[in-house]
Amino acid sequence: MLVAKHLTKVFGEFRAVEDVSFEVQQGQCIGLLGLNGAGKTTLLRMLACLLSPTSGTALVDGADVGEDGLKVRERIGFLPEVPPLYGEMSVGRFLAFVARLRRVPPALVEARVKEAVERCQLDGVVEQTIETLSYGFRKRVGIAQAIVHQPPLVLLDEPIAGLDPKQIVEMRELVKRLRGAHTLVLSSHILTEISQTCDRILVMHKGRIAAQGREDELTPKAHLGVRVRVLGAREKLVAALGGVAGLERVEVAEAGAGGVVEARLECREDVRPSVAAAVVGAGLGLLELGESELALESVFLTLIGSREART
């Protein structure tokens, strides 16, 4: 469905994207993960024909983004970070306008708009003017405009940026619903987002792909995160953890309310049994022991670290 070959974009002296190659199969959901300025948006803008590559190319269903821009644009739907919406239009009229722009046959416009409205759960606001909608709804209208013409490839740039927690959950569900019907490429700098919605992850750093694969393929290469909360003296916990083999990093916070001390550990192997034994052996009250949400974060930082070490 999508093949990127040695894509490079240079702005003056700055190489925003450099030698990026990857393939996406039909129906897959790919996540571009990277810090701000990693080149995710520039990459998506090249795939959406908003920017011409300095070198390299990308093929969408066999159409070249550089040479067959019109054909590519027929096959894609794009949601930039700021949804491109005409505030003075109602949601329904706007989506009908976009459908016509994207060459939906006039007889099908109404049905396609209805379908996009249902999929994005916009039923209650179809007649409402876009400028009166909340940011969360505007993002949903932004997704609706990207899918109203039923494109095979949908590109979403930071779809959850600026949303509150409730809206994030709703947006996550919406993106999950799009899977299967469309091939998805979405970008985010929020690690959990990518891990929860995507089949495959492309980690970007300084314009290059630092690593790519499924989360479980990337995770073993990196540290595991363990979180432990105990009742007792901080010094005792530090001493107990000092005796646990395999820990690569230990961070013990100051005692909190009620004498609860929390520590975050990083290791290559699962050390939870040893940690449990050491904590209990030291006479501390073990309140909680589990995997921290550091897993993918660690992947990310480790991969970036190893790339920086190589460059």
Added chain:
Amino acid sequence: MTNVWLIARRELGATLRSPLGFVVAALVLALDGLLFNLWAMGGGEKLSAEVLYEFFYALSGTTMVAAVFLSMRLLAEEQRDGTINLLLTSPLKDHQIVLGKFLGAYLFLALLTLVTLYMPLLVMVHGKVSWGHVFAGYLGLLLLGAAALAIGTFGSSVARSQVVAAFVAGGILVALLLMWLLGRVADRPLADVFSYLALHNTHYKAFMGGKIHLKDVVYYLSVSAFFLLAATRMLESRRWR
């Protein structure tokens, strides 16, 4: 053409709903009325043809100013709000986007211009008006408006700020308006070139007097086409930046 009309219709709708559209329409029509009463009708007894001549002269100024104000937002606002991404990622050619935006604003400007038709009709009450004179005058106004609007569209394509866009368009308009002065002081053949380029003095006066010269029509259409093409090139260049 369907795509151009689609964009033009949305643009016209947006202008009709926006405060800017109403403010420009109200100010221009009020100014046109005042100028008709004080400038064209004032200054003692005049022949109907003289009144029309002065009327079309006065309206040329307000039409150009209206064109700059209506066009300054066309592409600048789309670039500022990011809605240009919607158009640029749709299967449209760049010239269709520019033409659609231009046409939408032009329909509004044409409507605004034609609303003033009641003033020449008032002249008929006490005088004798040649319909040919009225037709030629309005054709001139519509052509001058198209050229000014195309210049404004170009100004709007170079900047994200509407103020900057208006200044760019205003600067080009003033430069083209003052070309006749350069034509006076320069030596031939430069003087001929400058005189030919003069937006108002050389090409509009015949329309004011009720005459239609093909060379003037061609000039205004050429200026419009040139600046619309330039705006298209500016839009295309966004993909290469």
